[in-house]
Amino acid sequence: MLWRAVWRAATRVAGPSPPRRGLRLRGLDQSPHPSGFSDVVPPTEETVFRPLYMDVQATTPMDPRVLDAMLPYLINYYGNPHSRTHSYGWESEAAVEHARQQVASLIGSDPREIIFTSGATESNNIAIKGVARFYKLRKKHVITTQTEHKCVLDSCRSLEAEGFKVTYLPVQKNGIIDLKELEAAIQPDTSLVSVMTVNNEIGVRQPIEDIGRICSSRKVYFHTDAAQGVGKIPINVNDMKIDLMSISGHKIYGPKGVGAIFIRRRPRVRVEAVQSGGGQERGMRSGTVPTPLVVGLGAACELAQEEMENDHKRISLLAERLVEKIMSNLPDVVMNGDPVQHYPGCINLSFAYVEGESLLMALKDVALSSGSACTSASLEPSYVLRAIGTDEDLAHSSIRFGIGRFTTEEEVDYTAEKCIYHVKRLREMSPLWEMVQDGIDLKTIKWTQH
Amino acid sequence: MAASSRAQVLDLYRVMLRESGKFTSYNYRTYAIRRIREAFRENKNVKDSAQIQMLVNKAKRNLEIIRRQVPWYSWMSQLHPILVGQHSLLSTILKSTVTTDLFKKGPDPP
Numbered sequence: 279m280l281w282r283a284v285w286r287a288a289t290r291v292a293g294p295s296p297p298r299r300g301l302r303l304r305g306l307d308q309s310p311h312p313s314g315f316s317d318v319v320p321p322t323e324e325t326v327f328r329p330l331y332m333d334v335q336a337t338t339p340m341d342p343r344v345l346d347a348m349l350p351y352l353i354n355y356y357g358n359p360h361s362r363t364h365s366y367g368w369e370s371e372a373a374v375e376h377a378r379q380q381v382a383s384l385i386g387s388d389p390r391e392i393i394f395t396s397g398a399t400e401s402n403n404i405a406i407k408g409v410a411r412f413y414k415l416r417k418k419h420v421i422t423t424q425t426e427h428k429c430v431l432d433s434c435r436s437l438e439a440e441g442f443k444v445t446y447l448p449v450q451k452n453g454i455i456d457l458k459e460l461e462a463a464i465q466p467d468t469s470l471v472s473v474m475t476v477n478n479e480i481g482v483r484q485p486i487e488d489i490g491r492i493c494s495s496r497k498v499y500f501h502t503d504a505a506q507g508v509g510k511i512p513i514n515v516n517d518m519k520i521d522l523m524s525i526s527g528h529k530i531y532g533p534k535g536v537g538a539i540f541i542r543r544r545p546r547v548r549v550e551a552v553q554s555g556g557g558q559e560r561g562m563r564s565g566t567v568p569t570p571l572v573v574g575l576g577a578a579c580e581l582a583q584e585e586m587e588n589d590h591k592r593i594s595l596l597a598e599r600l601v602e603k604i605m606s607n608l609p610d611v612v613m614n615g616d617p618v619q620h621y622p623g624c625i626n627l628s629f630a631y632v633e634g635e636s637l638l639m640a641l642k643d644v645a646l647s648s649g650s651a652c653t654s655a656s657l658e659p660s661y662v663l664r665a666i667g668t669d670e671d672l673a674h675s676s677i678r679f680g681i682g683r684f685t686t687e688e689e690v691d692y693t694a695e696k697c698i699y700h701v702k703r704l705r706e707m708s709p710l711w712e713m714v715q716d717g718i719d720l721k722t723i724k725w726t727q728h
Numbered sequence: 729m730a731a732s733s734r735a736q737v738l739d740l741y742r743v744m745l746r747e748s749g750k751f752t753s754y755n756y757r758t759y760a761i762r763r764i765r766e767a768f769r770e771n772k773n774v775k776d777s778a779q780i781q782m783l784v785n786k787a788k789r790n791l792e793i794i795r796r797q798v799p800w801y802s803w804m805s806q807l808h809p810i811l812v813g814q815h816s817l818l819s820t821i822l823k824s825t826v827t828t829d830l831f832k833k834g835p836d837p838p
Contacts, residue, residue, distance in 0.1 A: 331755070342756060342797040343790070588766070684755035 329645040330689045334529075334682035335478045335506060335624050336647060340574070341531040341683070347577035348533065351570040359567050360558060370569045377576025381538050384579040385504075385523065386514035393539050393559045394572050398505035399429040400552075401524035401539035402472075404563065405501045406433040408549035409470045409522065410442055417469035423447045423455050423484075424665040426474055427503055434472075452616035453482035453666045461492055470499045475507035479662040479678060480615035481624030483511065490519030499547055505529050505537070509582025510590065510621060515540055521547050525579075527571065531683060532578030536571035539563075589683050590622075596681045596690045597622035603694035608701055612672060614663060625679040626663075628672040631711040632704045637677060640700040644693050647678050737784060741768050744791050750798045760794060 331339065351373060357366025359374045375389070382389040395401045410420055422434055424446050434444045445463045447455050455473065464471070471493050473484050486502060493500035504513055505526035515523060523540040527533055541547050541562065555564025605611055610630035629637065634648040648660075659673035668676070679693065705711040710720060741764070748760035771783055 339755065342760075342801075343793055345800070346793045346797055349796075684759045686755070686758050 327643070329643050330693065331645045332679050332681070332685065332689065332693055333645050333647050334680035334685075335481075335678060336680070337528045337534065338531045338682055339684060340533060341578065341581055343581055344532055344574050344577045348570045348574040351573050355569070357569075359569050360556075373569055373573050374567050377572045380576035380580040381525065384509060384513075384583045385525075385540060386516055387540050388543065390560075391540050391543050393541060393562050394567050394575070395537050395539055395563050396535055397537040398427075398503060398524040398526035398529075399537075400563075401526075401537050402427065402429045402501075402503055403433050404539055404549060404552050405522040405524060405541075406430060406470065406472060407437065407552055408562070409499055409501070409547065410437050411440075412548045412550040413469040414440075414442070417467045419443045419445070419465050419468040420470045420472070421445045421447060421460070421463050421468060421498075422472040423449060423474070425449050425453065425477055425479075425662045426472065427478065427505075430472055430474070430503060449665050451667050452619070453477060453480050453614070453662075454484060454616055454619055455489075457485065457488055457492065460489065461496075464492070464496050464498055468496075468498050470501055472501040472503070474503040474505075475513065476504070476511065476621045476624070477615070477662065478506050478624070479660055480626045480666065481506075481621045482615040483507070483619045483621055485619070486513075486518045486520070493521075494519045506624070507621065509579060509586060510623065512586065515542070522549075525575075527575040527578060530578045530582050533571050533574040536568060536575045538575065585683065593681050593683075593685075594622040596685060596687065597625055599687070600679060600681070600690045600694050601625060601627075603691070604697055607694075607698045612668075614666060614668060614676060623681045625681070626676055627679065628663075628668065628676040629701050630672060630675065631708050631714060632675050632701050634675045634677060636704060637675070637697075637700060640704065641693075641696055644696060646680075646693075648676055737768075737780075740784065740787055740791070744787065744794065747791060747794045747798065750802070751794075752802045756801065 351370070355366070355369050355373070357364070357368075357370040359367060359370040361367025361370075374394075378389045378392050378394070381392050393404075395404065406420065406422075410417075418441065420434060420437060420442055422430055422444065431446075434442075434446075438444050447459055447463060449455050460471070471489065473486070473489055475486055476483050484502075490500050499521040500519065501522035501524075502520055503524045505524055506529055507513060508523075508525050509530040513520075513523075520540070521542045525538040525540070527536040527538075539562075541549055549562055551562050551564065553564050558564050558567060601613065604627065605613075608629070612628040612630070614626040614628060638646055638648055659668075659670065660676070663673040663676060677697075681690065713720065713723075744764050745761060748757060748764060751757035751760060767787075774780055774783065
């Protein structure tokens with residue numbers, strides 16, 4: 279039966295010849311080999327390609343080694359880690375504790391300081407709401423920045439509704455906060471400062487060591503959303519004097535739906551639990567710990583530790599290549615964010631006189647984004663770009679390129695070439711570009727109404 | 729020990745590259761091949777036999793992982809062709825002078 283299906287498939291493909299697409303990339307495997315599944319659908323003759331993935335800030339593909347580590351816990355070792363009475367529970371718990379150790383060693387903490395959550399959003403909620411509410415009798419002030427992730431800003435907004443005062447620190451033109459402003463903003467009743475390590479839209483690295491030093495000298499807790507930074511840049515919670523840190527699984531080639539929060543024990547940071555229940559995870563996050571996901575997170579963290587230097591070197595080279603290619607072939611391209619204090623794998627470029635959405639649609643073969651995934655549904659330009667002072671028109675024409683562990687040189691070259699081609703084509707069609715070529719200063723134009 | 733002889737290590741290297749070439753996903757395949765080459769090249773001059781043994785064992789574990797994982801991705805690709813790397817399209821685009829040519833592609837994915 280199987281052989282008949284394979285035979286049928288083979289003869290079906292030998293029908294009218296499919297349109298040849300030119301060169302075949304070396305090493306590209308187009309023939310399906312018999313896999314033992316009898317209801318296999320052979321690829322259609324006009325094989326549909328999937329786009330190149332250049333959006334690693336939104337999420338990352340899972341490393342095969344991480345999936346390999348998770349599989350036993352999805353198949354046979356399915357016990358609840360909190361079951362105390364049988365070996366299913368014990369082996370599951372051992373896996374969770376091992377994963378905890380792996381996460382802790384990546385950030386330089388003690389395993390007891392790691393709490394597993396459902397992602398960086400939940401970790402941020404626990405950090406901000408939990409700390410603020412615990413100390414609310416004496417401390418009613420929280421400081422954060424304008425370029426934080428939506429979950430941090432939204433948590434702060436809900437705290438304001440509860441009666442807290444929140445200061446949203448502005449950032450400078452390069453995306454980095456002013457340390458003097460931070461020092462001035464800290465008051466005697468400040469309980470928490472929250473600044474993200476690496477921004478997910480423009481890739482800037484905040485001066486975490488300096489902020490940590492300031493906060494610890496003023497006896498204020500320091501929380502950092504390190505979802506984009508963990509496993510990519512070296513982070514040590516003791517050297518950087520971090521008290522709370524959020525980690526996300528699916529940004530470091532791990533599974534989606536899992537994250538962790540680091541809560542310092544010495545000196546102890548007290549946190550009011552946001553999720554009530556059976557008291558799992560030291561009472562700070564009740565609920566069954568999802569063993570396969572947590573094992574995946576642990577494996578991803580261990581891999582990140584091993585591969586960090588290698589990945590960072592490669593990604594820096596690829597990023598330089600992409601930016602150099604685009605900037606040398608196109609005029610009027612602006613890179614948003616500080617060029618030095620920057621994580622190389624997140625490049626945000628604004629192409630003047632080109633509309634961002636139309637450029638994204640033109641770049642159909644490359645998966646890119648023009649802002650963060652969680653705000654991509656709205657039509658407003660990104661608030662991060664507005665906070666760094668980009669003009670409205672440049673903010674609308676920004677594209678974020680993400681380079682990760684699995685990105686190849688060929689993908690980067692292809693993206694750059696396509697980008698250059700389409701920007702030139704769109705500019706040819708743009709009346710604004712024509713006006714600029716004629717030497718008209720766009721700011722002096724009066725767009726009159728009839 | 730026999731496992732750490734030069735011939736055995738080279739054999740392991742060849743087998744790993746061959747197995748990695750079976751990934752149907754472009755990104756995983758290129759990563760595996762590149763990483764294996766880098767790792768073996770990096771540790772080319774290690775002389776301590778205990779360390780060599782440890783590295784060989786690690787490579788063998790990774791080989792097992794590759795062998796286990798490749799069929800998953802090839803199974804997925806039977807259902808959704810994952811074929812990345814469209815330089816053929818690039819050459820088509822750059823040669824075309826008519827804008828309508830840009831939209832001449834296959835049917836949209838479901």
